[in-house]
Amino acid sequence: MGLFSSFSFATNKRVGLSLLATACFTAAACSSAPEPNSSVAAKATVTEAAPFAIAIHGGAGTITRASMTPARERAYREKLAEAIAAGQQILAAGGTSMDAVIAAVQVLEDSPLFNAGRGAVYTWDEQHELDAAIMDGSNRAAGAVTGVKTIKSPIALARKVMEESVHVMLSGAGAEEFADLHQLERVDNSYFNTEARFDALQRMKQQLGSQDKTAWQQLDARFKYGTVGAVALDTHGNLAAATSTGGMTGKRYGRIGDSPVIGAGTWADNGSCAVSATGHGEYFIKYQVAADICARVTYQGKDIVSAGDTVIHEVLMPVGGTGGVIIVDGQGKVHMPFNTEGMYRASQQGDGPVHIAIYADEN
Amino acid sequence: MGLFSSFSFATNKRVGLSLLATACFTAAACSSAPEPNSSVAAKATVTEAAPFAIAIHGGAGTITRASMTPARERAYREKLAEAIAAGQQILAAGGTSMDAVIAAVQVLEDSPLFNAGRGAVYTWDEQHELDAAIMDGSNRAAGAVTGVKTIKSPIALARKVMEESVHVMLSGAGAEEFADLHQLERVDNSYFNTEARFDALQRMKQQLGSQDKTAWQQLDARFKYGTVGAVALDTHGNLAAATSTGGMTGKRYGRIGDSPVIGAGTWADNGSCAVSATGHGEYFIKYQVAADICARVTYQGKDIVSAGDTVIHEVLMPVGGTGGVIIVDGQGKVHMPFNTEGMYRASQQGDGPVHIAIYADEN
Numbered sequence: 001m002g003l004f005s006s007f008s009f010a011t012n013k014r015v016g017l018s019l020l021a022t023a024c025f026t027a028a029a030c031s032s033a034p035e036p037n038s039s040v041a042a043k044a045t046v047t048e049a050a051p052f053a054i055a056i057h058g059g060a061g062t063i064t065r066a067s068m069t070p071a072r073e074r075a076y077r078e079k080l081a082e083a084i085a086a087g088q089q090i091l092a093a094g095g096t097s098m099d100a101v102i103a104a105v106q107v108l109e110d111s112p113l114f115n116a117g118r119g120a121v122y123t124w125d126e127q128h129e130l131d132a133a134i135m136d137g138s139n140r141a142a143g144a145v146t147g148v149k150t151i152k153s154p155i156a157l158a159r160k161v162m163e164e165s166v167h168v169m170l171s172g173a174g175a176e177e178f179a180d181l182h183q184l185e186r187v188d189n190s191y192f193n194t195e196a197r198f199d200a201l202q203r204m205k206q207q208l209g210s211q212d213k214t215a216w217q218q219l220d221a222r223f224k225y226g227t228v229g230a231v232a233l234d235t236h237g238n239l240a241a242a243t244s245t246g247g248m249t250g251k252r253y254g255r256i257g258d259s260p261v262i263g264a265g266t267w268a269d270n271g272s273c274a275v276s277a278t279g280h281g282e283y284f285i286k287y288q289v290a291a292d293i294c295a296r297v298t299y300q301g302k303d304i305v306s307a308g309d310t311v312i313h314e315v316l317m318p319v320g321g322t323g324g325v326i327i328v329d330g331q332g333k334v335h336m337p338f339n340t341e342g343m344y345r346a347s348q349q350g351d352g353p354v355h356i357a358i359y360a361d362e363n
Numbered sequence: 364m365g366l367f368s369s370f371s372f373a374t375n376k377r378v379g380l381s382l383l384a385t386a387c388f389t390a391a392a393c394s395s396a397p398e399p400n401s402s403v404a405a406k407a408t409v410t411e412a413a414p415f416a417i418a419i420h421g422g423a424g425t426i427t428r429a430s431m432t433p434a435r436e437r438a439y440r441e442k443l444a445e446a447i448a449a450g451q452q453i454l455a456a457g458g459t460s461m462d463a464v465i466a467a468v469q470v471l472e473d474s475p476l477f478n479a480g481r482g483a484v485y486t487w488d489e490q491h492e493l494d495a496a497i498m499d500g501s502n503r504a505a506g507a508v509t510g511v512k513t514i515k516s517p518i519a520l521a522r523k524v525m526e527e528s529v530h531v532m533l534s535g536a537g538a539e540e541f542a543d544l545h546q547l548e549r550v551d552n553s554y555f556n557t558e559a560r561f562d563a564l565q566r567m568k569q570q571l572g573s574q575d576k577t578a579w580q581q582l583d584a585r586f587k588y589g590t591v592g593a594v595a596l597d598t599h600g601n602l603a604a605a606t607s608t609g610g611m612t613g614k615r616y617g618r619i620g621d622s623p624v625i626g627a628g629t630w631a632d633n634g635s636c637a638v639s640a641t642g643h644g645e646y647f648i649k650y651q652v653a654a655d656i657c658a659r660v661t662y663q664g665k666d667i668v669s670a671g672d673t674v675i676h677e678v679l680m681p682v683g684g685t686g687g688v689i690i691v692d693g694q695g696k697v698h699m700p701f702n703t704e705g706m707y708r709a710s711q712q713g714d715g716p717v718h719i720a721i722y723a724d725e726n
Contacts, residue, residue: 140682172534281531282529
């Protein structure tokens with residue numbers, strides 16, 4: 001069990017209650033965490049609306065209170081709240097999980113705070129190469145792009161690949177040519193420049209010294225992480241997952257991480273769950289993290305809490321695979337396990353309270 | 364169940380017997396298919412050597428006797444035999460499954476008969492973009508390359524990525540830069556030119572007419588397929604899988620298929636099985652075919668025959684996901700299910716007979 005194995009936060013223990021109606025919107029949530037207020041719980045039996053839920057992440061890694069200023073922490077929390085709201089409003093209005101995850105991810109892509117879109121990290125060659133993937137749990141439709149340099153919203157392009165191409169995964173200049181066919185917004189690569197990320201690359205190069213493989217592996221975790229993602233269940237019972245990233249600081253040789261690899265960083269299947277991952281991508285590919293969590297739900301009958309905790313803490317942690325995932329299932333249960341000091345994350349079930357957290361000891 | 368669901372060939376029913384010693388080299392093979400010759404079976408108890416096995420494929424698709432000449436069929440069978448021998452010799456001498464799958468795949472890469480290396484198909488732009496992946500079942504180490512244009516043996520580069528980089532997946536020009544660091548042989552893209560593949564591209568463009576998505580999906584299956592791969596179990600008990608391909612004829616926009624996607628076209632895990640896939644790659648990504656077969660073995664306790672048949676015939680076939688896989692497990696059992704008219708394939712268990720087949724009705 002990993003460092004934070006004792007931290008097992010399940011939002012189903014914090015059932016969201018709106019004043020209007022859906023006091024308890026999933027049977028699973030009710031049975032696992034009965035509300036102390038029995039008069040509220042009683043109301044739930046009157047009208048049981050279809051459950052819906054959304055969860056987002058903005059990267060996992062060495063995120064500690066010591067490394068944070070109050071202003072910076074507030075900025076993160078506000079942006080996470082804005083992203084959740086963008087997705088939740090769509091779900092509450094009966095929109096699709098696909099539209100909701102796109103809306104949430106685009107808020108994070110547009111913010112320089114996160115390593116995706118606007119705030120993407122720098123490659124070794126001081127460029128930005130962005131990856132993204134999306135998957136529709138209702139039909140296994142999927143789209144992914146990798147190594148795009150001029151696409152303002154990589155997640156929007158991933159969706160176009162899913163909907164408008166015969167392929168699942170497009171790369172590099174070819175993917176950008178495809179984007180032009182579909183009038184997606186292109187920007188100069190310098191659009192993604194931020195001083196903070198540039199400084200991080202310089203520090204990383206200093207820390208690395210020679211280009212020795214071992215040195216790279218021992219790099220401070222903060223250079224490896226940061227990715228944004230969203231998972232959602234809509235009122236139609238459909239799951240969706242979306243992930244967008246600038247990858248790993250100082251990545252070279254056209255490196256592709258786990259985010260655009262369907263099954264590794266992104267997975268959705270109505271029969272089990274939807275997952276978006278963030279962490280040291282190479283491990284997430286080798287252990288097929290997103291698909292493996294859902295496989296344990298499907299084949300072992302585990303719930304997402306058990307399946308997610310096992311993979312993050314018992315499979316990944318012992319081999320050094322640091323990071324985390326957000327998971328939502330078909331009943332609207334949300335679980336967000338990670339094995340790092342922190343993970344920017346937020347979730348909302350139905351019209352319930354918005355849960356926003358950064359550090360491991362928050363729940 | 365698909366067209367060929369009644370065809371369920373398991374080589375474990377044809378236990379290989381050498382004259383010298385290892386009459387029955389896997390307990391599983393013996394128990395599931397007792398040899399009628401009891402005196403031979405008795406010898407097996409004298410010396411039970413560690414099992415080893417190898418299986419290869421050279422692509423699945425519309426491969427019928429009507430479309431084949433005797434000379435062409437002979438050429439395919441001879442090359443498959445050569446590839447099996449290259450890998451089997453390594454295993455028989457106590458070598459690693461990793462070395463064996465590389466040796467087998469390189470024979471197929473070097474042949475213009477198969478859609479990998481030398482005989483790679485053409486992209487829409489009349490270039491060649493090659494993908495490959497390799498995975499070590501003993502430790503989940505993995506390497507993959509995509510969109511390389513000048514690497515003579517993409518599978519050799521995939522192995523270098525696995526062994527010498529901190530990344531799992533490298534792409535395009537970056538991957539070629541990495542290849543130079545490790546002195547891998549580069550060739551001009553025209554090295555991969557063959558008249559047969561060029562003609563296929565022209566026929567495909569004619570058949571496609573406009574670039575309509577629907578038309579592309581209805582393309583004759585022979586333009587979609589062809590990939591080579593190998594899976595092996597060595598005498599040390601380690602599994603490995605390798606896949607190499609030129610992708611889909613007329614592919615565009617930097618399309619990446621399933622072959623280099625760990626979990627989709629290539630997967631190896633000592634705890635379950637090793638798989639290499641060939642077929643309509645987009646489906647193999649969306650259904651995580653290679654990893655899903657192994658997940659069914661791990662989590663459902665299925666054997667590779669049941670797990671492989673279910674995924675190929677019951678999961679993929681109904682949604683139009685045509686193709687096949689080769690599978691080997693930790694006892695040296697081999698299974699090679701496919702749902703197309705044919706799949707170039709071969710296998711050998713221990714020092715037993717070499718099984719070579721092309722059409723669906725061969726077993």
